[in-house]
Amino acid sequence: MLPGPFQVARALAATRLLDAPDLDDALEVLHRNPVANAFVATRVEAVGLDPWRLGGEMWGWFDEDGRLASLCYAGANLVLVEAGPEAVRAFAERARRQGRRCSSIVGPAEATAALWALLERSWGPARDVRAHQPLMATTAPSAEVTPDPLVRRVLRNEVDTLMPACVAMFTEEVGISPLAGDGGLLYQARVAELVASGRSFARFGEDGEVVFKAEIGAVTAGACQIQGVWVAPEHRGKGLSETGMAAVLDIALREVAPVVSLYVNDFNLRARAAYRRVGFAEVGAFMSVLF
Structure with missing residues (x-):
């Protein structure tokens, strides 16, 4: 009514x-x-x-x-x-x-x-409605998953190498390319900003390609939020999302905030299981309406 x-x-x-x-x-x-x-x-x-x-x-x-x-x-x-x-x-x-x-x-x-x-x-x-996206958080390093020692901060001169992985992640997650509209200028600026602030992390392969990546997006004194988690398709199923997330989690807790969070689509059962294994627990739920 x-x-x-x-x-x-x-x-x-x-x-x-x-x-x-x-x-x-x-x-x-x-x-x-x-x-x-x-x-x-x-x-x-x-x-x-x-x-x-x-x-x-x-x-x-x-x-x-x-x-x-x-x-x-x-x-x-x-x-x-x-x-x-x-x-x-x-x-x-x-x-x-x-x-x-x-x-x-x-x-x-x-x-x-x-x-x-x-x-x-x-x-x-709406183009898409995601009615239930579990919000997950933790205050402790992973007790079960060993952090990937090859995950590190992305350097400023590696932004061009990182960009294709960021575009692929965004397109998979949102359903449209971030390069649409303005040609991706705003999105590229945001990626560069996260790299410059030391909040972009990746594991690079032997040929220099991005194998795993994630960013710490939102940061406050009380909590921070991991976003943009992505594993190259040819490397999926090897546990790299778990070990990579454990590495980013360690850095976030040690250097950024006492609580680390993320949210995930409820239909992404594999990702939810991986995050739980790393140590994240559900503390609420988000909803997204995409246009």
């Missing part, structure tokens, strides 16, 4: 665009769940709430006492943060009125499902 005019007006009145004076309150909301909120928190901790630097707007929802209670990052992705039913309805109405500008909706499964139910009529159809 769609909300009536009174409910819509009340919902919109409880939301507004956040700016610099709201930063401390926004960080308090983000830090309630460092693992689930890592993607948004890493951006806000780095650049604050200025839309130009943030790469999108940050909307806030305020409770009846006027306290900031929930967030919605509206950039290339639309991401809910600590959003209950009332906040979801308010953010959905704001998003509907603005129109779709994002390429995906990503976030905690329950809230994201409720948001999509309100937006699907005006924003749909």
